[in-house]
Structure formats: C-alpha cells, structure tokens
Amino acid sequence: MPRKDLIQTDFLVIGSGIAGLCFALKVCDLGTVAIITKKDQAESNTNYAQGGIAAVLSSEDTFDLHIRDTLKGGLNLNRREAVETVVREGPERIRELISWGVPFSKRRGTADHDILDLGKEGGHSRNRIVHCSDMTGRELEKVLLDRVRECDNITMYEDHLAIDLVTEHHLPGQTPPPGGPIHCWGAYVLDEDSGGVKRFLAPWTLLASGGVGQLYSHTTNPPIATGDGLAMAYRAGAEIANLEFMQFHPTALYEPGKMAFLISEAVRGEGGILKLKDGTPFMKKYDPRADLAPRDVVARAIDHELKKSGDECVTLDVTHLGHDFLVKRFPNIYGQCLSHGIDAARMPIPVVPAAHYMCGGVVTDLNGRTAIRGLLACGEVAHTGVHGANRLASNSLLEALVFAHRAALGAREEDGGASEGTPQVPAWSDEGTFDSEEWIVISHDRAEIQLLMTDYVSIVRSEKRLQRARERIHIILREIDEFYRRSPVRAALIELRNLATVAELVVRCAQMRKESRGLHYTIDYPEQDDEHWLKDTVILSRGAGK
Ligand SMILES: Cc1cc2nc3c(=O)[nH]c(=O)nc-3n(C[C@H](O)[C@H](O)[C@H](O)COP(=O)(O)OP(=O)(O)OC[C@H]3O[C@@H](n4cnc5c(N)ncnc54)[C@H](O)[C@@H]3O)c2cc1C
DSSP: OOOTTEEEOSEEEEOOSHHHHHHHHHHTTTSOEEEEOSSSTTOSSGGGOOSOEEOOOSTTOOHHHHHHHHHHHTTTOSOHHHHHHHHHHHHHHHHHHHHHTOOOOEEEOTTSSEEEOOBOOTTOSSOOEEOSTTOHHHHHHHHHHHHHHTOTTEEEETTEEEEEEOOGGGSTTOOOOTTSOOBOOEEEEEETTTOOEEEEEOSEEEEOOOOOGGGSSSBSSOTTOSOHHHHHHHHHTOOEEOTTOEEEEEEEEOOTTSOOOBOOHHHHHTTOEEEOTTSOBOGGGTOTTGGGSOHHHHHHHHHHHHHHHOOSOEEEEOGGGOHHHHHHHOHHHHHHHHHTTOOTTTSOEEEEEEEEEEOOEEEOOTTSBOSSBTEEEOGGGEEOSSSTTSOOTTHHHHHHHHHHHHHHHHHHHSOTTGGGOOOOOOOOOOTTOOOOSOTHHHHHHHHHHHHHHHHHSSSSBOHHHHHHHHHHHHHHHHHHHHHHHHSOOOHHHHHHHHHHHHHHHHHHHHHHOOSOBTTBOBTTSOSOOHHHHSSOOEEOOOOOOO
C-alpha cells in the first residue's frame, strides 16, 4: 500500500505562477509532474501583472537596443550573457504564448490589419511591451492554467505549502559531502487542509515560488510573497546573491494598511505626470527623462519629496488623457481607482512607492540550474543576472518565460539524480512539539519585521540603519527558531520563519555593498564605485537543513 504522506513524481514544481506553469507544460510529456501551490492555484504575483512583457517585435526595434536598455537600467551589473539570452529568445516565447491563446491587445496597423499594440515603459527606448490591456497577468495565468488542466500528467495540489527542500540534511546519519554537491530530492510539504506534512519526492525539483514583497509594510505583492523559496534554498545550501536590489514601485495607490494596488508604469508611459499635492510637477528636477526615468530614480525622487514636504503621498495626474482613453487603455486601473472614490479622468491619483520586485535570488546558470543537484530555480526567486542593479519594467515575465523554457530543455537532457536513485527519506516528525497557545507572537513578529525593513532597509539606507535592522532581526530570528522547534508546523509560522530569514539575508547583502548602485542607495556611500563593486554580493551556506 503506498503511504498517503509520500508522493513520488518525476518533476516537483513549487509554485503556480508563470515560471512554474510554463516549466510544467514543457516537461509533462516526459513524466509525471506535481505542482504544489500554497493557496488557490491562480494566487501569484503573475496574476497581478499589469504592464506586460517586453520583447523585440517591431521593425523599429532591435535586439541590440533592448540589450542596451537592459544593461543601462541594471547599471552594468547584469550578466551580459543572460541579458542576450533573454532578449534574443524573447520573441519566440511571445509567439508561443500567442499560439497557446494569450489574447494580447492589438491595434489597427498601416496596412489595414491588426497588429500587436506595443506599449512603452520607463527605461525602454522603443515600444516593445505586449500586454492584455492592463490585465496581462490575469490573462496569462488563465491561459496557462487552462492548458495545465488539459494535461493528464500534471497534478495540481492547492493549499500545499513547501516547508523545506529534502537534502542530505534530512537523512539520518548523513551530512552533505564536504566540498561535494548537495542533492535535492524533493520537499516536505504542509497540506493545509489536513494539517499533515507530506513528502513529495522527485529527481527534479523546480523552485518557482516568486517574490518577497511581504517583507515590507507597503507592497504591491499578494500575501503569498513571503520569500519561502529563497529561505528554503538558503537553508538547503544554495548560493544566494544581490538581495540588496529590492525594487520599489514608485506608484502604488495610496491606501494605508492595505495590499497596495499598483498604478502601472504604463500610465506614465502614456503621459501620466507626477505632481506634488499642490499640483507642481517635480520629476524634471531629478532626471532629464522626467516621468519616464527608471523606477529607482522615480521612487527616490518621490521619497525625497515626501520627506521634504511631510506629505503622506504625491499624485499621478492623468486627467489630460481623457475619460475615453483611460477606460479603453487602463480599464482595470480606472475601475479600481473609481472603486476607491477616485475618478482618474477628473482628479489626480494619490500614490506612494511600495515594495515590488526582488532582483536578486537563488543563483542559477542559463538553464535554471542551482548549486544544488536536482534543484532548478526560475522566475522571481532566481538570480539569473538579467536585471543587474535594477529591473527594467516588463523584463521579469520575459525572464521567467525564457528561463522556464531553458530549464525544461536542460531537464530533458539530464536526469537530475534519477539514475542514482532516491534515498529513504524519513517521514516528517513532530516529536517534542506541543501547541503552546502563544500564536499571537506570529502576527506581532511579522508586523515588526515589516516595520523594521520599511524603516531601515528600504529606498534610502545607511550603515547605521542596516546594523540596527540586523541586530533586531537577529533577536527575532532566534525567538522564531525556538518557537519553531517547540511547535507543530503551521503556515503562519513557516512564513514568519522564512520572512525573518530573508530579511536577514537582504540586510547582509546590503551591508556588503559599499556603494550606491541602482536600487541600493546608501547615504554613507552615495557614489557608484565600478572599480571595486562591479560584482555580485554572494551569500553561501552549506545548509542548515530543517
Ligand atoms: C502588481 C504587480 C504587477 C506586475 N507587473 C509586471 C509587468 O507588467 N511585467 C512584468 O514583467 N512583471 C510584472 N510584475 C512582476 C511579475 O509579475 C513577477 O516577477 C512574476 O509574475 C513572477 O512569476 P513567478 O512565477 O516567479 O512567481 P509568482 O507568479 O509569484 O508565483 C509564485 C507561486 O509560488 C507559490 N508559492 C510560494 N511559496 C510557496 C511555498 N512555500 N509552497 C508552495 N507554493 C508556494 C505561490 O503560491 C505562487 O503560486 C508585477 C508584479 C506585481 C506584484
């Protein structure tokens, strides 16, 4: 009789956003695929993407221009090979999405037939953003999930939350071979319905668990973005890099205490103007590209203006674009604003910067391989080197698409660790734990981490603030670790532990970089220092296991 807590599969995919779903679709002809996802299958950063996907698709654009824009945006910290790969292979991936049924928006072309409506966003020198009006992510998720449902080899496990990757650390009497590779054989996973922990074992595991926005008090990311994949990979012994480069989206709807609704960069691309509360435009003071400057420049400019004025928000004025245009081009944004009592055709939209996208992550090669054998990583959790010190708008969905495809190709050629066989992995043990009724600690610590990160580790940093954050996070981490060892696993506790781990890693990366570059700005080293810092901040661990 197969044990109910043991699921053996050929591919384990952690996450059902664009990276996980695309990978699953591309390997499902090779064997069985289990996708685990911690909430509803559509709940992901992907689902909320508005602006679109960047790719060279017009005769007025070239690969060289897209490469140049991306390198310029990333302040030359990008890995050039990764940028070239993502740019050159992008158009093919978009055509594939079209063939799968993604309904990208079109407009009437000169030869009287419909052509893709290519938008323009900050940092891009040409119109190259394919989009489904302003609901690109929702349409993408829908089409990908529909295709996944058609595939008999793929099983979706909703409300299944990965706790830890299974490595040598979990095998009785074993430690990872000194200097040799660590292996990943799957993951321990909490079934949130039953409360039990299952072993999902596979020769290949794909980490596609998305971002870390929940580290901060204001974020555009949904509640799932708690950095679980990063923390798991770190505990397992993977290489982590460049976490100091957290992108803050300059324009989230100002709504204290709520998940911040994003006002897409495309709104500025179409002519939206940032103004102070008294109606004065201010971006020209900070950058010749004014409202189309890259996100970090705009976020810092807003931060500066808010600190100076003491106001709680600035405004984004689109009233001159007219009601009909706004409703057609930005139906979702227009509707969302309206539901908050703001008619964007008649009044400016109040906006603030919010944590949006993590550029660093688990280090991978160009085929999604990590330093751990059998473990691949793609999408926002991965660090391929595409973004450097700052991500250009709409390059992230592209990165996820291209590298999910390449990871799948790689997995077709290698067997992960299948030929070596899967070891006997012990069942999860709750021994020595008890329900302590101190669960209030969880929400309290989570809020404290978010506040610490917002106050000390956000848009403008200093050595003193970083050190203060590190000391406090260290104390919180110790408390959480103790609590974790004493208590039966629950989703909130797993996420809290991961948030604290990632917070510490972000601070460590930020403390390593003694310069200001892209998204990392510190008042103690305000200049960019190419001589010493044209390199990644890398954190290595040999893994801590459970
Ligand atoms: C509001 C918003 C707008 C954006 N707009 C754009 C845009 O226009 N263009 C662009 O290029 N990028 C955009 N981005 C960024 C882009 O959407 C993300 O980088 C991308 O979707 C990440 O895809 P992913 O597959 O890596 O992760 P996600 O789509 O976030 O998926 C992660 C998945 O992992 C699951 N998961 C996480 N932890 C666990 C765990 N422990 N166990 C099991 N499952 C887990 C989640 O439930 C989820 O299913 C936007 C992001 C946001 C938040």
